Amino acid sequence: MSFPSEISSGAAPAAVPPRRHRREPSGDRWFRWATLLPAVIVLVVLTVWPVANLLRMAVSTIEFTRDGASFAFTPAENLRRLAGDDLFFINLRTTVIFVVVSVILEMVLGFLLALMVSGVPRGKGLVRTLMILPILVPPVAIGSMWKLVYNHDFGILNQALGVVGLGPVGWLSNPDLALWSVVLVDVWHWTPFVFLILFAGIEGLPREVIEAARVDGATTWQIVRRIVLPLMAPAIAVAFIFRAILAFKVFDQIFLLTSGGPGTATEVVSLRLYRVFFDQNELGYGALLSVVIILAVVAFLLTAGALARRVGR
Amino acid sequence: MIPLKGRELWLGYAFLAAGVLAIVVPFLFILATSLKYEIAIMQGRVIFEPTLYNYNDVLFGRRSNFVRNITNSLIVAGASTLIVLTVGTLAAYSLSRLRWARWISGAFLGWTMLFNTIPVLTVVGPWYLMFQQAGLYDTLLGLVLTHVAINLPMTVWLMMTFFGDIPAELEEAARVDGAGQAQAFRRVILPLVVPGLIAAGVLAFVFSWNEFTVALNLTSRGTATVPVGIANFAEQYEVQNGNMAAASVLSTIPALILMIFGQRFVVQGLTMGAVK
Numbered sequence: 013m014s015f016p017s018e019i020s021s022g023a024a025p026a027a028v029p030p031r032r033h034r035r036e037p038s039g040d041r042w043f044r045w046a047t048l049l050p051a052v053i054v055l056v057v058l059t060v061w062p063v064a065n066l067l068r069m070a071v072s073t074i075e076f077t078r079d080g081a082s083f084a085f086t087p088a089e090n091l092r093r094l095a096g097d098d099l100f101f102i103n104l105r106t107t108v109i110f111v112v113v114s115v116i117l118e119m120v121l122g123f124l125l126a127l128m129v130s131g132v133p134r135g136k137g138l139v140r141t142l143m144i145l146p147i148l149v150p151p152v153a154i155g156s157m158w159k160l161v162y163n164h165d166f167g168i169l170n171q172a173l174g175v176v177g178l179g180p181v182g183w184l185s186n187p188d189l190a191l192w193s194v195v196l197v198d199v200w201h202w203t204p205f206v207f208l209i210l211f212a213g214i215e216g217l218p219r220e221v222i223e224a225a226r227v228d229g230a231t232t233w234q235i236v237r238r239i240v241l242p243l244m245a246p247a248i249a250v251a252f253i254f255r256a257i258l259a260f261k262v263f264d265q266i267f268l269l270t271s272g273g274p275g276t277a278t279e280v281v282s283l284r285l286y287r288v289f290f291d292q293n294e295l296g297y298g299a300l301l302s303v304v305i306i307l308a309v310v311a312f313l314l315t316a317g318a319l320a321r322r323v324g325r
Numbered sequence: 326m327i328p329l330k331g332r333e334l335w336l337g338y339a340f341l342a343a344g345v346l347a348i349v350v351p352f353l354f355i356l357a358t359s360l361k362y363e364i365a366i367m368q369g370r371v372i373f374e375p376t377l378y379n380y381n382d383v384l385f386g387r388r389s390n391f392v393r394n395i396t397n398s399l400i401v402a403g404a405s406t407l408i409v410l411t412v413g414t415l416a417a418y419s420l421s422r423l424r425w426a427r428w429i430s431g432a433f434l435g436w437t438m439l440f441n442t443i444p445v446l447t448v449v450g451p452w453y454l455m456f457q458q459a460g461l462y463d464t465l466l467g468l469v470l471t472h473v474a475i476n477l478p479m480t481v482w483l484m485m486t487f488f489g490d491i492p493a494e495l496e497e498a499a500r501v502d503g504a505g506q507a508q509a510f511r512r513v514i515l516p517l518v519v520p521g522l523i524a525a526g527v528l529a530f531v532f533s534w535n536e537f538t539v540a541l542n543l544t545s546r547g548t549a550t551v552p553v554g555i556a557n558f559a560e561q562y563e564v565q566n567g568n569m570a571a572a573s574v575l576s577t578i579p580a581l582i583l584m585i586f587g588q589r590f591v592v593q594g595l596t597m598g599a600v601k
Contacts, residue, residue: 054477143348150580282538
């Protein structure tokens with residue numbers, strides 16, 4: 013997983029600038045087009061076209077007849093419904109809380125873990141190997157794993173609480189607790205990813221600088237503050253952006269753990285989209301919600317890009 | 326790295342042990358659950374006689390469709406990986422080495438960035454309508470196409486960083502020796518990015534194998550993949566905990582294989598962009 017460098021840093025593209033004085037041989041031009049065209053076709057047909065279609069769907073009411081989907085043009089009705097859709101704002105709020113809390117916890121824990129593991133002489137390999145596992149395992153399997161861990165009657169958490177005379181706790185059935193239980197699963201799932209990125213960064217830091225600081229009597233905290241954090245800023249930023257994006261898209265685990273419930277306590281935007289599109293079969297209104305979400309993402313990316321450019325300068 | 330000393334070292338080991346335990350315990354719990362009879366699960370027995378009943382039921386039970394799920398997943402992940410690797414590698418080479426106008430590479434990368442950031446459910450609705458019309462709904466081919474689209478951005482970016490590491494002089498030398506652009510790419514450049522191809526291929530395969538959102542909505546019983554099969558066990562009127570656990574354990578096999586044999590490539594693929 014990597015970023016398109018020219019977008020994240022705002023630097024010049026890697027492509028060689030055209031040289032005016034030499035004409036491109038026709039074989040070269042053919043090759044240039046032949047290499048890019050397949051990807052462009054895939055993107056246009058499978059991503060650009062569907063997103064463009066969303067715009068048409070968003071102003072329609074779509075019904076299924078024997079001959080296929082029939083579109084009725086109802087922009088005012090769809091917009092009015094959006095304006096009165098309090099649930100959607102609750103969904104957005106739930107999503108923002110989920111993203112902010114889980115990503116911050118993951119960054120802090122991942123950084124501490126990377127720092128600690130890089131500082132001990134033994135056991136690094138074992139930790140790094142184990143940390144790959146949650147990232148590669150199907151999110152659905154993680155969902156069912158935690159469904160068992162959280163189980164009210166026989167889950168390992170309530171059993172452990174029972175031993176010390178507490179509980180049982182309704183991890184997923186208590187509306188005040190369910191969102192935090194889901195956040196905990198995300199932290200479990202993705203702290204290893206932050207760890208892997210930051211661990212690679214810490215291991216790559218210049219040793220001499222840190223040793224020199226030690227010789228000069230710097231405490232570990234001072235080294236972290238003054239040397240490690242500034243040098244690691246790019247890696248931290250990348251891990252942070254990656255996590256924010258993926259957390260914003262979360263669906264699989266929540267679908268398995270709570271399906272957005274109890275009530276709408278854990279209904280993040282993806283779960284709402286699923287409900288509208290495929291439970292209520294309202295493709296038109298689902299498309300309108302999708303357009304709103306895409307616009308929000310565009311605004312986020314533009315802001316993040318502008319910020320990154322300013323920080324990079 | 327900052328070598329820890331004295332009390333800090335103990336804190337370091339405590340952190341390390343807590344991390345290892347936190348990762349391992351839930352895995353052991355689901356593994357244990359998959360080896361229990363439903364009654365032993367319900368009673369929360371800690372000491373139990375292990376049984377392969379659940380695995381037998383999941384794989385060979387008459388009501389279970391899991392072997393079909395596995396076959397479908399292997400087909401979809403295999404085919405989509407081959408396609409996305411071919412298409413994505415060519416595009417990455419083109420964008421990083423051939424002379425495209427700045428706005429073209431900018432538009433390409435900007436769009437892939439945007440597409441990668443929006444929740445996939447925003448496009449599953451349009452895909453559903455499109456595939457209904459084109460006769461691709463509820464087919465493995467349709468699912469393959471969506472997985473190619475989903476994994477293309479990551480593949481292109483990853484391969485671009487690998488191509489970026491190769492000095493331009495190598496190509497120029499090949500060109501001076503009379504090789505065409507295509508020949509220089511195939512004979513000189515491609516062999517140098519084999520580690521990148523493996524890293525990108527491994528990740529694309531795993532992400533396709535794990536993909537749930539699209540498969541859930543664009544397949545039915547005959548075309549369902551492994552994650553959809555697992556969700557079925559969890560969703561039925563009465564949750565079948567044992568079957569769900571066994572199916573989940575089986576679904577982690579590709580990840581386990583990679584953790585043991587392909588660790589280098591996975592870590593490289595996951596950290597490449599960040600460390601640069």
